[in-house]
Amino acid sequence: MNDAQKPAAEIHDQTLHLFGEWRVTQFQAVRAELEALDSDSLAAIQQLETHELDSIDSSAAHELMQFIAPERILSMEAENQPEHHMKLLHAVARALQGNEPPAPRPYRFGDGIAALGKTITQKATHQIEQTNQLLNFIGLVLLRALKIIVLPHRWRVTSFFVHVHQSGLNAIPIVALLTFLVGAVVAFLGATVLSDFGATIYTVDLVAYAFMRELGVLLTAILLAGRTASSYTAQIGAMKVNQEIDALRVQGLDPIELLVVPRLFTLLFMLPLLTLVAMVSGIIGGLVVAVFSLDISVTQFFRIVQEVPIRHLWVGLVKAPLFAAVIAIIGCLEGFKVKGNARSVGQHTTSAVVQAIFIVILFDAIAALFFMEMGW
């Protein structure tokens, strides 16, 4: 609207004359025009004159009522004024009546300290609650899982295989590639350190031990914590936002049985398999480095790998189901914690990944200590 008439207001004989376009696009002009009026004459106004007003929208009407109280607008005579303007003014005035926003509380000395104290208590109780929730959830999931194991007719086979496909098989390429690269890096590192002692041949042992005992399972678990825990949280969280979880509950279906147990079993099944993939591909990474830059032959490499005691493989593999449970349970629990909005889905997804990775590494450290003390 290029030909917009500027809004204007004048007071003559206790009557407020309005001219032009009173629109939200002219909001600043409307305010300036009203502020320019004399406050004593504003207070004495008895009548509105709107015949020369082109249009007024609710935003401008609201601004007008910052200067003339809505009650006064309602009590003014409206008989011979254009009906459409008056109807709008009255609608806004009625809306504003008795709808005063609560005045903000004035700042008091000590508010800052109070706020700090509040934050600390909140954080602390929040932490306790979180732990509590996690333990409850673990118990609940364990109960359901144990119950379902003995009832084959309640196995969610389709759901299980869908998740095996999504979070298991689809993860193979990335797991293999990543561990291959780390295997090569470890081999280079070993070669650099060991060559000073003329013991480059031990690079092979280094790679094999590292991947069997620690890196295979740890890297896989960290990858799945990033890849799968987040997707579990987002899936369940979006369902929560959409009230799908509530819909399941009122239909007498158990969300834990339907959503959590298949995901848990999927990871319990897939994480050990992916760990094997990781171990093999990590060792192949080492092999490539050994063959191409350390002059160790392929047969020599495999002979050394074969001599590694098999118990190191088990030490690595037993951790896989534990990590799987951690990832699945944290991922699902965070999904259930989502509160009905999009931001909450994001927050809980982040939180799921951070917690899962943290706990995986923590457990791995504890396990390493334990196995070392046991001399395994």
Next chain:
Amino acid sequence: MRESVIEIRGLRNQFGHHVVHDQLDLTLPRGEILGVVGGSGAGKSVLLRSIVGLQKPASGHIEVLGIDVQKASSRERLALERRTGVLFQSGALFSSMTVVENVAMPLIEHEHLRKSDALELARMKLALVGLPGHAGDLQPAELSGGMVKRAALARSLALEPELLFLDEPTAGLDPIGAAAFDELIVTLRDALGLTVFLVTHDLDTLYQACDRIAVIGEKKILIHDTLSQVASFDHPWVHDYFHGPRGRQAAAVGQQRRSL
């Protein structure tokens, strides 16, 4: 003939093989409140989405406020969006903001108002659509179904648009709220010359607020005319719609109120 705000010629919409609209024509003159009716799944929401540019039609020509929606440059499109308000069927409030912030956001983004001014205007808008004062500070997830509708209406009115698209605004409102809504729409139209494209199943709204009715069926507009013409149109669905038990009831009430 008044200038037309929406011009649709030969519109065709399809999802895969499922044709929703075929050779659909519609003209909406300025200042008119058009009620769009049709069975569930007849394609009312899809028509609305294609007019506001969210759904790319398979073929056809759509002009809104003199701008060709499909060929519009991004600047023209922005200007268009600035002048139109849309109320989605499901509300579509931004879930990470409070209700007032939802309403204030377009004012801050487009009109560059100060935040305090925008929030104040937003509170007025919420009151105008009949939300109690405390509702403004709630998150959208904490609202009841009808309150979501009202808040979404307040947001669609935030920029004082010339053209308003409403997808089932009174669904989920109590009858008193729905009647107040009808009155509000007419008030705004009278005051600001608003043009309204209103999808509804609510017969009372058709009788109280709409100037003309367009019936969608069989992939096109079956009839687009005044209420009395549409009600006497000879088509089984239209007949059942206006002369079924609910239709008769609403017609009786409508007549009564008009004669008052």
